Amino acid sequence: MDDSDDDYVEFSPGGGDDDDLDFNDNDGISKRTRNRDPSGSTNKKGSPRKGKAVADSKLKGTSGGYAWEDEYHRSWDVVQEDEGGSLAGAVAGLVEESKKKRIVRDTKPLQRGIIRNLILILDFSSAMLEKDLRPNRYKLMINYAIEFVGEFFDQNPISQLGIVAMKDGLAMLVSELDGNPTEHIHKLELCRKQEPTGVPSLQNALEMARGLLYHVPAHCTKEVLLIFGALLSSDPGDIHKTITSLVDDKIRAKVIGLAAQVAVCKELSTRTNYGHSENNYGVVLNEPHFKDLLMETTTPLAVSKMGASVRANMLVEMGFPSRISESEPTLCACHSMLTQGGYLCPRCKSKICSLPTICPCCSLTLILSTHLARSYHHLFPLQSFIEVDATKRAIASHCFSCQLELPHITSLTSPTHRFACVKCNNQFCIDCDVFCHETLHNCPGCESMAHKPKQRPVPLLPRPVQKLKLNFNSASSSASSTPAPEDGISV
Amino acid sequence: MNAVDDTHASLGGSERTGSDEHPTLLGIVLDTNPTAWAELENKLSLKEAVESLLIFINAHLSLNNANRVAVIAAHTTGAKFLYPKPPSSSFENGSQSGHTSLKAMSGTTGTANIFDRQTMYRQFREVDEAVVGELDRLVSSATEKSVRSTQSAVSGALSLALTYINRVNSNEDEVKTHARILLVSVSGDLSSQYIPTMNCIFAAQKKRIPIDVCKLAGDTVFLQQASDSTNGTYMKLDHPRGLVQYLLSAFLVDPAILPHVNLSTQRDVDFRAACFVTKTVVDIGCVCSVCLCIMSKVPADGSCPMCGTVYDPQALQKINRKPMVIVKKKPKKKKAKLDSTPVGTPSPIP
Numbered sequence: 116m117d118d119s120d121d122d123y124v125e126f127s128p129g130g131g132d133d134d135d136l137d138f139n140d141n142d143g144i145s146k147r148t149r150n151r152d153p154s155g156s157t158n159k160k161g162s163p164r165k166g167k168a169v170a171d172s173k174l175k176g177t178s179g180g181y182a183w184e185d186e187y188h189r190s191w192d193v194v195q196e197d198e199g200g201s202l203a204g205a206v207a208g209l210v211e212e213s214k215k216k217r218i219v220r221d222t223k224p225l226q227r228g229i230i231r232n233l234i235l236i237l238d239f240s241s242a243m244l245e246k247d248l249r250p251n252r253y254k255l256m257i258n259y260a261i262e263f264v265g266e267f268f269d270q271n272p273i274s275q276l277g278i279v280a281m282k283d284g285l286a287m288l289v290s291e292l293d294g295n296p297t298e299h300i301h302k303l304e305l306c307r308k309q310e311p312t313g314v315p316s317l318q319n320a321l322e323m324a325r326g327l328l329y330h331v332p333a334h335c336t337k338e339v340l341l342i343f344g345a346l347l348s349s350d351p352g353d354i355h356k357t358i359t360s361l362v363d364d365k366i367r368a369k370v371i372g373l374a375a376q377v378a379v380c381k382e383l384s385t386r387t388n389y390g391h392s393e394n395n396y397g398v399v400l401n402e403p404h405f406k407d408l409l410m411e412t413t414t415p416l417a418v419s420k421m422g423a424s425v426r427a428n429m430l431v432e433m434g435f436p437s438r439i440s441e442s443e444p445t446l447c448a449c450h451s452m453l454t455q456g457g458y459l460c461p462r463c464k465s466k467i468c469s470l471p472t473i474c475p476c477c478s479l480t481l482i483l484s485t486h487l488a489r490s491y492h493h494l495f496p497l498q499s500f501i502e503v504d505a506t507k508r509a510i511a512s513h514c515f516s517c518q519l520e521l522p523h524i525t526s527l528t529s530p531t532h533r534f535a536c537v538k539c540n541n542q543f544c545i546d547c548d549v550f551c552h553e554t555l556h557n558c559p560g561c562e563s564m565a566h567k568p569k570q571r572p573v574p575l576l577p578r579p580v581q582k583l584k585l586n587f588n589s590a591s592s593s594a595s596s597t598p599a600p601e602d603g604i605s606v
Numbered sequence: 607m608n609a610v611d612d613t614h615a616s617l618g619g620s621e622r623t624g625s626d627e628h629p630t631l632l633g634i635v636l637d638t639n640p641t642a643w644a645e646l647e648n649k650l651s652l653k654e655a656v657e658s659l660l661i662f663i664n665a666h667l668s669l670n671n672a673n674r675v676a677v678i679a680a681h682t683t684g685a686k687f688l689y690p691k692p693p694s695s696s697f698e699n700g701s702q703s704g705h706t707s708l709k710a711m712s713g714t715t716g717t718a719n720i721f722d723r724q725t726m727y728r729q730f731r732e733v734d735e736a737v738v739g740e741l742d743r744l745v746s747s748a749t750e751k752s753v754r755s756t757q758s759a760v761s762g763a764l765s766l767a768l769t770y771i772n773r774v775n776s777n778e779d780e781v782k783t784h785a786r787i788l789l790v791s792v793s794g795d796l797s798s799q800y801i802p803t804m805n806c807i808f809a810a811q812k813k814r815i816p817i818d819v820c821k822l823a824g825d826t827v828f829l830q831q832a833s834d835s836t837n838g839t840y841m842k843l844d845h846p847r848g849l850v851q852y853l854l855s856a857f858l859v860d861p862a863i864l865p866h867v868n869l870s871t872q873r874d875v876d877f878r879a880a881c882f883v884t885k886t887v888v889d890i891g892c893v894c895s896v897c898l899c900i901m902s903k904v905p906a907d908g909s910c911p912m913c914g915t916v917y918d919p920q921a922l923q924k925i926n927r928k929p930m931v932i933v934k935k936k937p938k939k940k941k942a943k944l945d946s947t948p949v950g951t952p953s954p955i956p
Contacts, residue, residue, distance in 0.1 A: 226896055229895070229896075229898060230895060269812070333918075334895035334921075335895075428894075428895060428896055428910075428915045428916060428917050428918055429895045429917060429918055429921045430892045430893070430894060430895070430901075430904060430917050430921060430922060430925055431892065431893045431894075431895055432890065432891075432892055432893075432925055433890070433891060433892070433893045434889060434890045435877055435878045435879045435888065435889050435890070435891065436877065436889070437875075437876060437877055437878060437889070438875050438877060458877075461889035461890050462890060479890070483877045484877060484878070484879035484880075484900070485804065485807075485831055485835060485877070487879070487893065487898045487900070488800070488801065488804040488808075489804070489808055490898055491801050491804070491805075491898065492805060494897060494898070495801075512693055513692075513693040514773075516765065516766050516769035516770065517769045517770050517772070517773035518687060518690055518692070518693065518770065518773075519773055520693070544773075546772070546773060546776060547769045547772070547773070550768075550769055550772045551765075551769070554772075554809045554812055554813065555765060555768060555769070555805060555806065555809040556805045556808075556809070557761065557765045557802045557805045557806065557809075558765075559685075559762060559765035559766050559769055561762075562685070562759060562761045562762035562765050562799070562802050563684045563685035563686070563759055563762030563763070563765070563766060564684050564759065564762070
């Protein structure tokens with residue numbers, strides 16, 4: 116049998132040497148391109164064939180065949196009419212299903228890289244003129260990128276962001292690594308007028324990102340988010356060397372593909388994330404999916420055990436400036452402009468317009484304590500609510516927090532539409548559940564209970580605090596019982 | 607065609623006038639901490655405060671027919687809805703609750719019956735009866751044990767108010783309801799609820815819900831931050847007895863015309879942070895890069911007091927480093943020249 120044709124090859128377990136089991140992960144992708152592997156077209160039994168067979172098995176869908184051999188699911192068959200011929204019940208069920216999907220999350224407290232440095236690489240190549248995403252890929256990307264910048268700084272107030280564009284085979288700097296969202300949004304607005312042209316160069320863009328992230332201290336994360344619309348990359352050198360240097364620099368890359376999966380992007384996302392490519396490479400299905408993939412990135416990445424080092428644990432000196440109001444305008448240290456009011460650096464007393472920033476005079480990191488507080492919910496996420504079993508005796512008639520009357524339970528098998536907090540056992544409706552987990556990050560039930568008076572610790576003596584345990588994101592996930600975050604941190 | 611356009615314009619016009627008068631949902635959080643109210647007794651009793659608050663609520667309801675209100679009590683035993691009436695109590699003795707509150711109100715104070723069933727505007731009566739009735743139930747259910755806890759569940763009450771506002775806003779997509787929260791606060795220390803309260807503030811900020819704070823007693827730094835970051839009004843009352851005046855003049859103002867009203871809100875906000883270990887307020891502190899806890903000085907054992915992370919000793923050294931004065935050496939021209947030539951260019955590192 117000639118293997119040069121990319122046909123289905125049956126995987127025979129006893130066919131080859133067992134030594135070849137530790138084949139490289141990216142073999143699978145390169146095999147998809149014909150005749151890339153010089154030994155791939157041989158008739159020999161053994162390692163190349165076996166690697167190919169395994170690679171083929173990766174392409175297969177859940178039913179065992181290739182994705183394109185799967186039975187075609189017609190979406191209108193899924194929806195069932197009720198007795199009255201109405202679709203209202205089915206539609207409501209679908210809506211609830213989608214909400215449920217949003218609330219099922221991993222809520223293990225993980226150690227996350229809170230102080231982030233992210234380079235957003237945008238594709239400005241001619242492939243972005245495609246209209247498969249409305250109005251076209253380019254305009255949609257700019258719109259979503261602007262939303263992303265706002266959301267990113269909302270979730271990560273003490274982080275920094277830079278934007279790089281790939282155009283005409285070159286990497287263009289759109290905006291420098293900076294902590295001010297308005298600056299980035301302004302630069303992106305200016306990009307709207309540009310026309311995407313030429314071919315993208317992944318290597319140039321990644322090298323520029325590497326350069327921008329070069330000075331970042333070890334306790335911060337270095338990340339690259341690549342939005343890639345083209346299916347090719349025109350590089351001046353060896354991109355694999357660039358990927359290796361990204362790995363050496365501990366830069367983590369996430370790729371969002373707009374057209375199809377590209378082998379080099381897969382390699383990039385796999386190798387820079389310690390061999391895990393899940394969640395780090397996504398190809399968009401439609402516009403909402405694009406947005407979902409983009410907004411996922413606003414949550415800080417969990418620190419992997421492999422990436423953790425003692426150097427990463429640092430004590431950072433930060434200043435908490437107070438706001439002043441002035442009757443006369445004075446010059447600010449950051450823009451040298453006359454402004455009224457601002458913040459005073461506690462160390463050198465120079466006036467700064469906006470926070471968070473690094474003092475231009477004495478280079479002290481200046482933040483508000485609210486910025487720190489905003490990141491706490493990433494570290495101590497709210498535990499998921501569990502759907503109440505219909506057989507349970509105490510079924511609430513109303514949602515605990517919004518007083519909404521919940522539907523009566525007709526049978527013991529039907530869903531109860533009630534979600535209970537594990538700690539306080541109060542029952543909530545699905546809207547409150549989604550709101551609590553996505554926006555509020557509090558359980559109204561737990562917070563509505565009496566707050567026990569706390570003994571004030573004697574200053575400067577070690578007090579018996581329950582130490583917070585932040586686990587690493589490891590495969591072994593030996594998560595012990597998670598302590599309540601409120602017990603550990605109080606101001 | 608013109609006719610079509612005309613109707614369109616008139617429709618648009620009517621819509622605009624409608625949008626000018628958006629109904630407002632007002633969430634009121636009343637801090638009912640018994641100890642704090644007892645301290646405030648000479649200046650303003652809880653009963654007087656509730657009376658003022660009811661006048662304020664009625665004024666709010668009469669501004670627009672579609673205006674709504676939700677009242678939540680932040681008690682030491684927990685947060686509880688006063689209005690709309692929690693379902694459990696309305697099931698037990700729905701019709702009676704108004705009656706008992708009536709008795710309680712008139713019985714304890716000896717004043718005339720404030721709820722005239724025949725002549726009172728129905729919407730006013732419903733709210734007033736519910737608030738007084740539920741409050742009465744809450745206070746009478748207090749036990750010795752519950753009074754001992756000193757902190758009111760402000761974060762819980764804010765959470766309830768936010769979820770309620772979220773539900774009302776998500777239900778009525780056609781009629782856009784503005785929402786805001788008024789927090790009538792009397793107790794000072796809320797330190798153990800720092801993170802949940804902050805979460806509430808951020809949620810309100812995201813949903814563009816202003817949090818107005820009416821501070822009768824005590825001082826809490828992060829309630830100032832709450833009103834500052836949500837564009838609300840923070841007011842510390844110098845004369846609590848004039849509560850009704852303050853409420854009606856400062857807190858009844860519609861958010862739409864708020865920019866045109868010059869209110870005496872706090873401009874200088876204290877944004878300094880408190881050290882997690884020593885509880886002192888600091889302006890320059892050290893922050894753990896793992897759990898973001900704030901310390902006023904470098905911990906002696908080189909590990910984080912909160913998460914136990916061991917720090918890089920080099921980084922600690924860098925922070926502990928004292929400023930040094932470099933002593934200027936007298937320039938020796940000839941020698942320096944000689945010295946510099948052989949050592950000047952460093953050998954390239956392989």
